[in-house]
Amino acid sequence: MLPMEKVKVIEIKKSVFAENEKDADDLRKNLKVKGVYLLNLMSSPGSGKTTTLIQTINRLKDKIRVAVMEADIDSDVDAVKIKEATGIPSIQLHTGGMCHLDAEMTRQGLDNVTLEDADLVILENVGNLVCPAEFDTGAVRNAMILSVPEGDDKPLKYPLMFSVCDLVLINKIDVMPYFDFDLERCKNNIHQRNPKAKIIPICAKTGEGVDAFVQWLLAEVNAWKNS
């Protein structure tokens, strides 16, 4: 008779995201030492992330030093657009087909930013309301943009994204009359998922509401540097 093949079970019991969460905490500590505030900005494609950033950076750049990291699966159109419209340092990261950025990819990207010359780095994550919510990038805060044409029911359909964000910008409010979008219903839907989320309605095209986002960012950066 052949001897029975020995089978051994090794228990692991470990979250797959544990290592990323450790990397993210390490990155945050490092940014704290350097006095650099990292904002992770998420949204679906076409919500107006890049236009919002241009409007915001042009109001911020005389007050604090800003740099931008654009993450996309391919192309560098966003990084070029930001650099041309604002004149601030902007780098493009390629995720190599991945639908999100994790803390290690973010750290590698930051190696290309002169952190000594930055108070605020904005990471424009891959346009996607699902996957980026799962991965802590090491940012100090998460923010997202929801645009009016996407609909006020999105917080119900993508609960995780809305629950991990500290700030939700509702963009394209100028076209609200043409869409079946109820701002109060949307705010209720967001607060049902995340009672602490701050909500700022904006129109990146006309600049309406962008000052409120700028004030929020200035207060956040100041608090991070002085805490």
Add this chain to the structure above:
Amino acid sequence: MHELGVVFYIIKDVKAVAEENHVEHVSSVVMDIGEVSTVVPHLLTDCWRWAADKEEMLKGCELKINTIPAVTHCDDCKKEYETVKFGKTCPHCNSNNTWLLRGNEVEINSIIV
């Protein structure tokens, strides 16, 4: 959608544990995947097959998935209910003051060598 990313994390962790235990080949990896974790089991196993076969230590290694049912707890009536069926609103008392008790796991349970 992010299953490939998850697979790369699993491979990294499994390889580390196998090396620590001086294991040359892993025959299966057992995962605990929560019902509302946003990880789709059949996509995870598809990505796993593609990526694991590129690793000498994981060639032919099977990914077994235990599904963890999602349960939500209601802070108002203190009862529990099935998350997938009722969502955020408690079916016992209609409250939204509820939180996910389990069902969000993406964990490596064990490896079989």
